[in-house]
Amino acid sequence: xxxxxxxxxxxxxxxxxxxxxxxxxxxxxxxxxxxxxxxxxxxxxxxxxxxxxxxxxxxxxxxxxxxxxxxxxxxxxxxxxxxxxxxxxxxxxxxxxxxxxxxxxxxxxxxxxxxxxxxxxxxxxxxxxxx
Numbered sequence: 001x002x003x004x005x006x007x008x009x010x011x012x013x014x015x016x017x018x019x020x021x022x023x024x025x026x027x028x029x030x031x032x033x034x035x036x037x038x039x040x041x042x043x044x045x046x047x048x049x050x051x052x053x054x055x056x057x058x059x060x061x062x063x064x065x066x067x068x069x070x071x072x073x074x075x076x077x078x079x080x081x082x083x084x085x086x087x088x089x090x091x092x093x094x095x096x097x098x099x100x101x102x103x104x105x106x107x108x109x110x111x112x113x114x115x116x117x118x119x120x121x122x123x124x125x126x127x128x129x130x131x
């Protein structure tokens with residue numbers, strides 16, 4: 001009889017997130033997802049705002065706050081950056097409004113409060129300067 005030992009990753013939560021890389025975990029549509037704002041994810045976020053500069057976007061967020069659409073856009077970019085782009089394409093809403101066509105429809109555990117908290121943490125992690 002062969003003894004099979006559990007692997008280290010078997011004890012990690014799914015999906016495993018690495019906070020040092022700016023990764024966060026959020027339950028979306030009943031499934032735990034990893035989110036991360038990479039450089040390409042920030043470019044994706046800019047594309048959701050018709051190419052508006054990311055620094056201007058973050059300044060607007062800091063000055064005026066984030067509306068629900070802003071939160072969804074940041075979460076979409078976080079999913080894209082963590083390699084969850086297939087989930088975005090599955091959840092794009094069919095809408096006649098051009099801006100709304102770019103946003104997803106998600107069921108987020110914890111509701112808007114949790115979604116906005118994660119969106120803010122993603123932006124903070126993306127622009128955090130290590131000392």
